[in-house]
Amino acid sequence: MDTTGVAPFDEEGARGHEFGRHADVSREGDDGDDTTTDAPPAVIVASVRLSGGPLALSESLAAISGASVQPNHHTVARDGERSLVLSIVDASVDEVEAAFAGDSTVEGFQAVQSFPDRLTYRVALAESAVLIAPTSLELGSRTVAVEGRNGEWHADFQFPDRESLVTLRAFCEANDISFTVNSLSETEYPGTVADDLSESQRETLKTAYESGYFDVPREFSQTELAEELGISTSAVSDRLRRATAQLIEERFGSLDRREGS
Known part of the structure; x- marks a missing residue:
């Protein structure tokens, strides 16, 4: 079973450069009193690939x-x-x-x-099909984005702590599901609008912006953008549509759709 990329999460603890930040910073003041500053709770952000076993679809x-x-x-x-x-x-x-x-x-x-x-x-x-989202929810994690591509599920999660990530990995291993970490980071804020976009959506928006796709007049066509990303024009259109809708919903909240739209 493929567990490539999960080496930082051994039973002895995470590598220092991965999770080496302190939640509390203490200093001794001039009056001899200890002053403690509480940093915001850290959130572990992981981009993973899942495949095989009884994993749904x-x-x-x-x-x-x-x-x-x-x-x-x-x-x-x-x-x-x-x-x-x-x-x-x-x-x-x-x-x-x-x-x-x-x-x-x-x-x-x-x-x-x-x-x-x-x-x-x-x-x-089927009754035997395994879904990851219910288990991740029980662990207090948040599934930010999910996309199936290249024969695998690609998912972005926000975990409250290292233990919840290790537990989800163990759940996948117990069910013969490959669990591979693509990227891992720790942040001290609960999330931004950009965190609600999938990795592919962020890449598409960033490339489109940097290439001049959104400029007037447009300096980069959708066909050129698709070639740059190595995907089809319909996939580019779908990613941009979903990413834009996500950004609008996060910025303005739930909006009423016009009848027939």
């Missing part, structure tokens, strides 16, 4: 590895049936449905909508 992602899969929401029916609504970019109907049909974690599926640049499906999960 892991087999489908491997079958359509060139596609981008975005989970929209997860529901649980009264009878306990779990389902996911997914948006899929860069895959045909035949490819997607063949992947679902051959996936042991899928009980059934139904097309919801079809657009020129993406497909939307409701997928009923």
